Amino acid sequence: EDKVVQSPLSLVVHEGDTVTLNCSYEVTNFRSLLWYKQEKKAPTFLFMLTSSGIEKKSGRLSSILDKKELFSILNITATQTGDSAVYLCAVEKSNTDKLIFGTGTRLQVFP
């Protein structure tokens, strides 16, 4: 059975801290891994990763995929209160249009 597992489930940090969110997967016919940020509305797209070992970066956020060990991490440096959200990891299977979501990591950043 395909599954995507995220850890930790919840994280509370102070502004300025660096956090690492984890996503591991067991999915047949892997095609890509996607990270989303979800606040009080629908998820917004952050990164899409298909190749192992190539870091994607956007401002203070970065992500990398390890296809051998079947996981990805999302790093956020110098966290801000606006980073507080649920971060969702999803895996796309090849030859389908289906995304398999993890349950998310809830990040709370306090001033």
Added chain:
Amino acid sequence: DAMVIQNPRYQVTQFGKPVTLSCSQTLNHNVMYWYQQKSSQAPKLLFHYYDKDFNNEADTPDNFQSRRPNTSFCFLDIRSPGLGDAAMYLCATSRDPWDNEQFFGPGTRLTVL
């Protein structure tokens, strides 16, 4: 601005009373998806349309139906809502089924009394 619009944002219905949620898009995308997201859970795909082709997930209850009268609009019909159907319903679009990026609407929060 090109976007995905969902109406209404909040819907309250009574147990067993049919309800329809609406999604429209100005992106001219070929694929439209409906997800159900319950509190503290990942979004769960219910079904999607690729153009006019309807694709139902195996575990989507028969209580949930969908219509796509044209490229821009897609509807989610819940024939007899139960208390367990209270959730956020997300509509998303993608250009093609093999396009990795999905664009999400703001969601409709459904309450069942």
